[in-house]
Amino acid sequence: MKKSILSLVLVAFILNGCRYEEGVLNFQSPENRLVAELWILSHVLKDGVEITEVPNDALKINNYYTFYYGGPMSVVTYTETGQLIENTHGEWAFENKYKKIHIYFILRNKRYTYTARIVKLSAKEFKYRYTDDDGVEWTLEFYKG
Numbered sequence: 133m134k135k136s137i138l139s140l141v142l143v144a145f146i147l148n149g150c151r152y153e154e155g156v157l158n159f160q161s162p163e164n165r166l167v168a169e170l171w172i173l174s175h176v177l178k179d180g181v182e183i184t185e186v187p188n189d190a191l192k193i194n195n196y197y198t199f200y201y202g203g204p205m206s207v208v209t210y211t212e213t214g215q216l217i218e219n220t221h222g223e224w225a226f227e228n229k230y231k232k233i234h235i236y237f238i239l240r241n242k243r244y245t246y247t248a249r250i251v252k253l254s255a256k257e258f259k260y261r262y263t264d265d266d267g268v269e270w271t272l273e274f275y276k277g
Contacts, residue, residue: 152231152252162230163201165253170277171197177271189217190237190244197274199224207237233260248272 173195176186186192189209196208205224209217222237227247236245248262251271258274 152250160255162226162250162253165255166258167199167201169198171199171258171274172277173197173272174275175271175273177273179269180271188239188242190239190242191270191272196277205235205237207239209239
């Protein structure tokens with residue numbers, strides 16, 4: 133009986149870590165890993181190819197994204213010289229049992245709203261992927277600041 137319970141607990145922990153493509157074993161809930169942390173955008177991929185020239189302010193490398201309990205979020209973007217461009221607020225929510233995240237915010241008078249598939253969410257890394265209205269697949273990779 134003890135072996136059966138131990139086996140079930142072990143399977144539950146392994147499956148929790150495999151929730152995402154790049155799964156890692158983690159005992160924190162996805163929400164606790166994501167919220168109240170400063171996430172710094174470190175890499176942007178367009179159709180699987182990393183780019184440095186991004187088409188809009190929301191995709192600028194070194195932007196700060198912060199997610200809060202209950203759904204609010206903030207996005208902070210700077211110029212290349214470090215001057216603040218804008219600090220804006222928006223909303224986020226998990227979907228499909230923590231496998232997707234819906235994001236909505238307005239930055240420099242442009243509305244951003246999309247639902248992305250979470251590829252990785254660990255204690256130090258966050259990566260998600262979505263397809264825009266033009267059919268372009270974007271992958272955003274963050275590290276904890």
